[in-house]
Structure formats: C-alpha cells, structure tokens
Amino acid sequence: xxxxxxxxxxxxxxxxxxxxxxxxxxxxxxxxxxxxxxxxxxxxxxxxxxxxxxxxxxxxxxxxxxxxxxxxxxxxxxxxxxxxxxxxxxxxxxxxxxxxxxxxxxxxxxxxxxxxxxxxxxxxxxxxxxxxxxxxxxxxxxxxxxxxxxxxxxxxxxxxxxxxxxxxxxxxxxxxxxxxxxxxxxxxxxxxxxxxxxxxxxxxxxxxxxxxxxxxxxxxxxxxxxxxxxxxxxxxxxxxxxxxxxxxxxxxxxxxxxxxxxxxxxxxxxxxxxxxxxxxxxxxxxxxxxxxxxxxxxxxxxxxxxxxxxxxxxxxxxxxxxxxxxxxxxxxxxxxxxxxxxxxxxxxxxxxxxxxxxxxxxxxxxxxxxxxxxxxxxxxxxxxxxxxxxxxxxxxxxxxxxxxxxxxxxxxxxxxxxxxxxxxxxxxxxx
Amino acid sequence: xxxxxxxxxxxxxxxxxxxxxxxxxxxxxxxxxxxxxxxxxxxxxxxxxxxxxxxxxxxxxxxxxxxxxxxxxxxxxxxxxxxxxxxxxxxxxxxxxxxxxxxxxxxxxxxxxxxxxxxxxxxxxxxxxxxxxxxxxxxxxxxxxxxxxxxxxxxxxxxxxxxxxxxxxxxxxxxxxxxxxxxxxxxxxxxxxxxxxxxxxxxxxxxxxxxxxxxxxxxxxxxxxxxxxxxxxxxxxxxxxxxxxxxxxxxxxxxxxxxxxxxxxxxxxxxxxxxxxxxxxxxxxxxxxxxxxxxxxxxxxxxxxxxxxxxxxxxxxxxxxxxxxxxxxxxxxxxxxxxxxxxxxxxxxxxxxxxxxxxxxxxxxxxxxxxxxxxxxxxxxxxxxxxxxxxxxxxxxxxxxxxxxxxxxxxxxxxxxxxxxxxxxxxxxxx
Numbered sequence: 098x099x100x101x102x103x104x105x106x107x108x109x110x111x112x113x114x115x116x117x118x119x120x121x122x123x124x125x126x127x128x129x130x131x132x133x134x135x136x137x138x139x140x141x142x143x144x145x146x147x148x149x150x151x152x153x154x155x156x157x158x159x160x161x162x163x164x165x166x167x168x169x170x171x172x173x174x175x176x177x178x179x180x181x182x183x184x185x186x187x188x189x190x191x192x193x194x195x196x197x198x199x200x201x202x203x204x205x206x207x208x209x210x211x212x213x214x215x216x217x218x219x220x221x222x223x224x225x226x227x228x229x230x231x232x233x234x235x236x237x238x239x240x241x242x243x244x245x246x247x248x249x250x251x252x253x254x255x256x257x258x259x260x261x262x263x264x265x266x267x268x269x270x271x272x273x274x275x276x277x278x279x280x281x282x283x284x285x286x287x288x289x290x291x292x293x294x295x296x297x298x299x300x301x302x303x304x305x306x307x308x309x310x311x312x313x314x315x316x317x318x319x320x321x322x323x324x325x326x327x328x329x330x331x332x333x334x335x336x337x338x339x340x341x342x343x344x345x346x347x348x349x350x351x352x353x354x355x356x357x358x359x360x361x362x363x364x365x366x367x368x369x370x371x372x373x374x375x376x377x378x379x380x381x382x383x384x385x386x387x388x389x390x391x392x393x394x395x396x397x398x399x400x401x402x403x404x405x406x407x408x409x410x411x412x413x414x415x416x417x418x419x420x421x422x423x424x425x426x427x428x429x430x431x432x433x434x435x436x437x438x439x440x441x442x443x444x445x446x447x448x449x450x451x452x453x454x455x456x457x458x459x460x461x462x463x464x465x466x467x468x469x470x471x472x473x474x475x476x477x478x479x480x481x482x483x484x485x486x487x488x489x490x491x492x493x494x495x496x497x498x499x500x501x502x503x504x505x506x507x508x509x510x511x512x513x514x515x516x517x518x519x520x521x522x523x524x525x526x527x528x
Numbered sequence: 529x530x531x532x533x534x535x536x537x538x539x540x541x542x543x544x545x546x547x548x549x550x551x552x553x554x555x556x557x558x559x560x561x562x563x564x565x566x567x568x569x570x571x572x573x574x575x576x577x578x579x580x581x582x583x584x585x586x587x588x589x590x591x592x593x594x595x596x597x598x599x600x601x602x603x604x605x606x607x608x609x610x611x612x613x614x615x616x617x618x619x620x621x622x623x624x625x626x627x628x629x630x631x632x633x634x635x636x637x638x639x640x641x642x643x644x645x646x647x648x649x650x651x652x653x654x655x656x657x658x659x660x661x662x663x664x665x666x667x668x669x670x671x672x673x674x675x676x677x678x679x680x681x682x683x684x685x686x687x688x689x690x691x692x693x694x695x696x697x698x699x700x701x702x703x704x705x706x707x708x709x710x711x712x713x714x715x716x717x718x719x720x721x722x723x724x725x726x727x728x729x730x731x732x733x734x735x736x737x738x739x740x741x742x743x744x745x746x747x748x749x750x751x752x753x754x755x756x757x758x759x760x761x762x763x764x765x766x767x768x769x770x771x772x773x774x775x776x777x778x779x780x781x782x783x784x785x786x787x788x789x790x791x792x793x794x795x796x797x798x799x800x801x802x803x804x805x806x807x808x809x810x811x812x813x814x815x816x817x818x819x820x821x822x823x824x825x826x827x828x829x830x831x832x833x834x835x836x837x838x839x840x841x842x843x844x845x846x847x848x849x850x851x852x853x854x855x856x857x858x859x860x861x862x863x864x865x866x867x868x869x870x871x872x873x874x875x876x877x878x879x880x881x882x883x884x885x886x887x888x889x890x891x892x893x894x895x896x897x898x899x900x901x902x903x904x905x906x907x908x909x910x911x912x913x914x915x916x917x918x919x920x921x922x923x924x925x926x927x928x929x930x931x932x933x934x935x936x937x938x939x940x941x942x943x944x945x946x947x948x949x950x951x952x953x954x955x956x957x958x959x
Contacts, residue, residue, distance in 0.1 A: 117922070214915075246533065254748055267701075295568025302732060302733065481646075490597060525705075
C-alpha cells in the first residue's frame with residue numbers, strides 16, 4: 098500500500114492508499130464514523146463505515162481522540178462537498194497512540210495558555226497556514242535576490258563591538274577574548290561583501306534586548322539586508338519597491354488557500370505594485386500636521402505617526418530624506434542639505450508600520466571619521482569598516498527588511514508572536 | 529551609457545557600455561595600458577590606448593593602483609585569448625578613488641595577516657569563488673527541501689535549557705528570566721515542527737563554545753536539519769543520500785568555473801550518486817582493525833578513524849547502528865539490541881570527516897523519560913519535548929548537515945575558516 102500525503106490525493110483518485118497522520122476531529126453518525134485526519138500537508142475526511150472495516154477496527158475508532166496518531170488504508174474518492182475536494186473510504190485504521198486529554202481543544206484558549214504550549218499550538222490549521230506563508234515569504238525573498246545576481250554573504254551573529262551602544266545588546270563571554278555581542282544587524286559586514294561581490298544580501302537572525310512589550314517587538318527576529326555597490330538612494334528605492342511587489346504578488350499567488358484560512362482581506366495586498374508612492378520626511382510631517390497631530394520637525398515617527406501617514410496611501414509608502422540626527426552614523430548626508438540623511442523607510446499599510454529601513458551609506462572616509470567621533474563610537478572597533486572607505490570607496494546603498502513584521506502584515510495578524518515558530522520576547526524564552 | 533556587469537558582457541558585444549568596479553591589476557605596454565577590472569561578478573581586461581582616450585584620461589590611468597575604484601566607458605569586444613572571453617576598448621575612465629597601499633598584494637601573505645583583513649581578503653578571486661559556491665550550496669539545500677514539500681520551521685537561537693550540559697554553550701542574561709543559551713542544534717524544535725507539518729527543516733546558525741582548535745571547528749556555523757514524521761532509520765538514510773547527491777551534482781553543474789579557480793580535482797565529487805555505501809558501526813570497527821588501528825568497540829570515532837574508514841570508499845559512506853552510549857539521549861534504540869542506537873553518520877571522502885549526523889528519534893514516552901533520568905537531565909526543561917510523545921507520538925527521524933564542513937569538502941579547502949565570510953573561532957572574533 099503506497100503512503101501518500103493529503104496534499105497529493107488529487108493524483109490518486111480511485112486508488113487504494115495509505116495515509117499517516119493525526120486525528121484533527123472525529124464524530125459518529127449511526128453506523129458511520131467520520132475521522133478528520135491531518136498530516137501536516139492538509140486535512141481529509143476519512144469515512145469509516147460499519148461493515149466496510151472489521152468489527153475490531155470499527156470499535157477502535159470510537160476511542161480516537163484529538164491528536165491521536167493513526168495510519169489509515171482506504172480508497173480515494175472525489176467529493177466536491179468535502180473541504181479539500183476528496184474523501185477516503187477506509188478499509189483499515191491502525192492506531193499508533195491514543196492521545197489522552199490533548200490540552201488544546203476547539204474551544205477558545207487564552208494567549209498565554211497557547212504560548213506555553215507553542216510546540217502543540219503549531220498543529221492548528223491557523224498556525225500551519227501562518228508558518229507556510231512565512232516559508233513562502235522566505236523563499237520569495239531568496240528567489241528575488243538569487244534571480245538578480247546577488248550573492249548571499251552571511252553576516253556573523255557574534256560580533257566584537259556594539260554598532261550603536263550596548264544597552265540593547267545581548268552579551269556573552271567569548272573564550273579568552275572578552276565579551277561578544279549578538280548582532281543587531283548584518284549591514285556593516287554586508288557592506289564589506291558588496292565591495293567584494295558587487296550585489297549581496299545577508300539573511301539571518303538578529304537580536305535586540307529592547308525592553309519593549311508591544312505587538313511589533315520580538316527580541317529575536319530574522320532580517321534580510323541587501324547591499325549594492327554603486328547604488329544611490331534612488332536605486333535603493335527602486336530595488337525596495339520591486340522587492341516588495343515581488344514578495345507580495347508571489348505570496349498572493351501561492352498562498353490563496355492559507356490566506357483564506359486566516360480570513361485575510363487581500364485588497365491592500367493586491368495593490369502592492371510599483372511604483373510605490375515616495376514622499377520626503379518633510380511631506381510626511383505635513384501630513385501629520387494636517388491631521389492635527391502635534392509633531393515637532395526633527396523627531397522620529399512613532400507607531401501612531403506611522404499609521405496616520407500610511408493611511409493616506411493604498412499601498413506601502415516610501416519616506417526618504419530624514420533628519421540626520423534621528424538616523425544612524427553610517428548614513429550619507431544629503432549633499433544639498435547636511436541636516437538630512439539619504440535614508441529611506443517603507444511604511445506598510447493598515448497600521449503595520451515600518452517594514453524596511455535603509456539608506457545610501459557614507460562613502461567618504463573623512464565624513465565617516467567625523468561621524469564616528471560625533472557619536473562617541475570607539476574608532477578602533479571600526480577600523481576595518483573605515484578600510485572600506487580607504488581602499489576603493491564607492492557609493493553604495495542597502496536596506497533591511499524585518500521578516501516577522503512582513504509576515505504579520507501579509508497574514509494580517511494582531512501580534513508578531515504568531516509569525517515565528519518559537520517567539521522570544523521580553524517575558525518569554527520558553528518553550 | 530548603460531551600466532552592465534562583467535558577467536553580462538556576452539550580451540553586449542559591439543555595444544558601448546559602462547562598467548563600474550575596482551582595479552584588480554594594471555600594467556603598461558608602450559602606448560597601451562591594460563587595466564583588469566573586477567566588479568564582483570567577474571574580471572575583464574580594459575584596454576586603454578593612447579589616442580583612443582583623452583590625454584588627461586591616459587595620464588590618470590598611470591596612477592591606478594590595485595583596488596582603486598573606477599567607472600569605465602568602452603566598447604565590448606569578443607577576444608578568445610582573454611580569460612573571460614571579452615575585452616573592453618576604453619573611451620573614458622573615471623577614477624573615483626585611488627587606493628593607497630592596499631595591504632593585500634599578489635604576493636603570499638600569512639594566514640593571520642589575511643584573517644585580520646578578512647573584510648578586504650574577501651575581494652580575492654579565490655575567496656569570491658568560495659563564497660559563490662557557498663551560496664549555491666545553500667540554495668541547493670533549500671531547493672532540495674522546498675521541492676519535496678518540506679516546510680521551513682526556523683528554530684530559535686536563544687534557548688532556555690542546555691540540551692546536553694552547559695560546558696560548550698555560550699550563555700547570556702535574558703531580561704529578568706535568567707540565563708539563555710545560544711542553540712547548538714535546532715533539532716528538538718524541528719521535531720515539534722515535524723509533528724505539526726509532517727516534513728520540515730530548519731536552517732540557521734548554531735554555536736559551540738568548544739575549546740577545539742582544529743581545521744574542522746568553528747564556534748559559529750550554519751546547520752540544516754530536516755525532520756520527518758513517520759520516517760525510520762532507513763527512510764532517513766535514503767533522504768540523506770538523495771540530498772547529498774542533489775547538492776553535489778547541482779554545484780558541479782553550476783560552479784565549474786569557480787571550482788577551476790580553486791583547482792579542485794572533482795573526481796570524488798562526480799562519484800557522489802546514490803546509492804551511497806552503508807556499513808554498520810561494527811563493520812567500520814572491522815575496517816579499523818584490519819588497518820592495524822588500536823580501536824576499542826564502544827568508543828566514538830576520532831578524526832583519524834573517520835579518515836581511514838572513508839578512504840575505503842569512492843564516495844561518502846553512511847555508518848549506522850552506533851553504540852547508544854556515544855550518542856545523544858533522544859536517539860531511538862535498536863529494538864533488536866538495546867545497546868545500539870538507530871543513529872546515522874555520513875563521512876565525506878578525502879579526509880573531510882563527518883558531514884551528517886542523525887537518527888531515528890525515541891518515540892516512546894517511557895523510554896525517553898528513562899533516558900532523561902539516565903543522563904541526569906532536568907526533566908522539567910524537557911516537559912514540552914516529552915509532550916511530543918504524550919500527544920500523538922509517531923516514529924520520526926532526521927539529521928543535521930554542517931554547512932561549513934560541506935563547503936570545505938566541496939571546495940577542497942585545507943581549513944574551514946575560508947568557508948564563511950567572517951569566521952568565528954576560539955582565538956578569533958574579529959573583524
């Protein structure tokens with residue numbers, strides 16, 4: 098008997114097959130028992146009819162509880178009324194384990210109750226749908242860059258120095274070499290990669306020991322960071338809009354079923370096509386003022402500000418030319434106005450806030466040295482980074498996209514904690 | 529003038545184009561200067577002839593040193609004698625920055641000298657070739673699993689408990705929740721994923737604070753770990769051999785040019801096709817004894833043992849059924865012999881040692897509880913893992929493949945430090 102997955106049933110109509118999985122639900126109706134089997138690729142109804150299986154097997158199916166593990170033999174039948182379009186007429190059911198008192202029932206549970214049982218909660222249709230979309234977003238991200246000649250340059254996780262202060266860093270003892278810190282961004286290393294390989298990206302976990310307890314913050318999250326030699330701010334914006342269009346349109350195509358499980362209204366997603374609107378920081382401030390928000394020029398936008406700005410547009414909006422003092426030391430200044438940085442943020446619609454942050458980088462050795470002193474950063478720790486401006490400096494630019502915020506936005510979730518298999522937050526390190 | 533990359537020159541023969549990059553080498557021959565330009569995608573010879581460019585530009589090309597950044601305009605010409613098959617007849621050269629005293633010259637440098645300048649060393653043809661092959665291996669790994677219906681389930685990096693003791697773990701303070709540890713393996717979490725999604729893999733950085741100073745050890749390295757519900761040891765071996773064949777054959781096809789740069793003898797790689805030889809631990813011990821090596825049954829193999837065993841085969845060899853006491857607590861015992869674990873290691877040829885380690889997992893709650901007590905592990909920390917055996921336990925299996933050892937083997941490198949952009953070892957955390 099051939100073992101097949103639920104997702105492949107359409108290729109086996111009329112055939113006798115074996116399914117292996119878990120009971121998602123079971124109910125009886127007279128001399129028929131309906132067992133919903135999930136195997137990780139889908140859910141299918143298995144029909145166990147008295148007389149079609151041995152008396153012993155029929156009795157055993159009474160004992161089947163949620164998440165009991167079973168192996169089922171039967172014939173695949175097309176059934177338009179069934180959720181997946183197919184049913185299985187059972188010939189035999191082998192019970193591997195009857196699960197006693199599975200804690201997550203179809204009733205409502207509290208968030209902390211579920212989070213404590215994340216290893217089991219992952220089995221629910223909703224979590225399966227989110228993880229599958231997460232996977233497709235990751236794949237779309239990699240395919241986008243791989244298809245455009247970028248080389249993957251993995252940045253290190255353990256770093257010797259703090260990019261911008263140590264207050265939000267996780268630190269660890271590193272053999273006899275003193276302290277090491279978990280990276281907050283692979284960008285500085287990606288810059289070295291770009292000057293070696295032209296177009297590169299890094300994509301890995303990053304860490305922030307921020308004491309933030311919001312629906313947008315994780316202490317461990319994945320970030321993809323492209324970096325391109327000879328790109329300026331404008332090239333960077335073109336790359337960002339093409340990139341977002343590719344991710345969203347690819348996921349819309351591949352994940353219609355999962356988005357339906359999540360009851361996602363996809364109208365805003367369908368709009369994610371280039372060109373994306375581009376506004377300056379000044380224009381964004383104007384929007385806030387017109388909406389009666391008391392905002393002082395020169396500050397960074399808060400979550401509410403971002404929502405108000407993004408609500409003016411039907412797709413993600415690119416905000417550029419920020420005040421230099423709210424941005425990082427490595428961003429290049431606007432040659433026309435030294436108070437502005439050639440920075441770029443992309444704000445997602447529907448209140449999901451900043452999903453991309455980037456800039457053209459400072460390529461002048463003197464200017465960069467000046468910034469490092471101005472920010473009281475230890476020059477010695479940045480000598481290698483300064484070398485990139487000493488030996489064949491070129492204009493270059495890049496950005497970072499936070500994976501989990503992107504998953505949260507595309508899936509339409511209330512909280513970023515469901516976007517990752519095992520979330521890490523200020524108050525959660527388990528399971 | 530259209531900016532193109534060196535790798536795309538074949539599409540622009542006879543056209544006037546712009547190239548942007550760095551001087552790899554420059555030399556003069558009478559009234560002609562030859563400038564080798566690299567742009568991260570390849571190297572091309574630019575011919576600057578007196579009279580074909582302005583006097584001023586011709587004089588400027590004299591100043592060009594290694595790694596100076598330039599923008600070149602010219603016409604693409606097919607030239608069979610040139611390394612890449614094309615040359616550029618220059619019309620104009622714009623110098624962005626003349627690099628003074630670039631430290632890495634074509635002469636031989638010591639390894640520590642180069643490692644201290646890793647951010648620049650990455651620009652050499654050899655390092656570019658290795659990083660490109662690394663990228664293609666990563667892509668082949670992901671394509672293999674994505675194409676077979678696996679779902680990516682990223683395991684967390686920050687973990688609350690030590691899987692097997694804390695002596696080789698990096699630790700950090702985690703807010704007010706006590707200590708957290710950097711993961712050594714995502715497997716336990718991948719098991720939870722497999723029972724939710726059927727076929728999963730995780731692929732991310734892992735960490736070992738081992739005080740090993742060998743050519744095979746990094747303290748930070750990437751590992752891919754597939755895990756499949758309802759797989760046994762035999763299924764696991766079939767997956768492993770298909771996986772290795774796919775990676776190696778894909779890279780051989782895509783990276784002939786890079787392997788040539790590395791002067792890699794690819795004969796052993798061409799052999800990596802299934803079926804791979806399978807031997808038991810007992811048979812491996814027999815091999816050692818026949819070779820006159822003093823090896824006691826029950827020990828684990830050392831590096832030299834692995835080399836001797838693998839030398840008997842023309843492709844990677846799978847060794848299975850190890851003594852349980854040298855393997856991890858979560859491995860299932862052989863039902864025929866409780867002293868043996870249903871474990872699997874794959875040893876690469878040519879002395880590259882273990883590249884895959886895996887097993888069928890213990891799926892019995894009672895047996896696993898017994899092992900946890902036997903290994904003096906804190907049962908409380910594993911309650912979530914035990915839940916996977918309480919609620920719908922099924923046979924399952926998986927393995928881990930170390931990325932950097934695989935890159936080292938496929939590239940034929942002497943030391944694993946060149947397989948990663950910024951290596952982290954016991955004596956190195958910089959740059």
